[in-house]
Amino acid sequence: MYGIVPVGHIRSPLIDRAHAPMQGSEGAPDARLVFEPQYLDALRDLRAGDEILVLTWLHQSDRSVLRVHPRDNMAAPLRGVFSTRSPDRPNPIGIHRVRILAVDTPLELTVGELEAIDGTPIIDIKPVLDRARER
């Protein structure tokens, strides 16, 4: 067992998992990433225009779920969660690829099209590498 420490949280108009889009590209709103002051040095080189991966802890997830109907479609056969992006999974880590729209303060970023709900803990930020290597 390892301990994850939130480094910030998401501020979003999305307040309810049931009404959030399943992926950022499916009509998600812009959101604000608000960081804890002790991570200031880790944030210094992020710039407007950068594409980043926001890793979150999907705190409303059911960690006991191993199989799901993909995209909540009950007509679809059950699938193992490791072949889906279901938030319900043993370690509910979300990966959201977004673009930084603005660095509002040294501890606050505005990003485009993020499907995570308000209050979701942020656990890491990574730069997007080139398209051929990773997505």
Added chain:
Amino acid sequence: MYGIVPVGHIRSPLIDRAHAPMQGSEGAPDARLVFEPQYLDALRDLRAGDEILVLTWLHQSDRSVLRVHPRDNMAAPLRGVFSTRSPDRPNPIGIHRVRILAVDTPLELTVGELEAIDGTPIIDIKPVLDRARER
């Protein structure tokens, strides 16, 4: 604070972080993903040929590091870790994009070009979505 539970671990000829490539595409060897039996149902729909993201817990990382010389190049200026892929970061989660080469047993997969070292805990597996949406 949230608790991460390893769902498996990596078996690799790479045994030393100092000699591991920094990215899978930089000469990393094939590796085996070995899962704990209780996650069998989560694994069922993974197939040879699938591209997946392997999320790992980079257990040898220094979690107190907030700025690094990118790619261990001491001539490069220090950067905040959130704009690098350094394994040293507050929550040392690795994201590795690999292709499944073989499903060896229901609990063991062989994957191509993985830069994580032998014994690294696996914490999640996700399918790769289409190129336009995420990487």
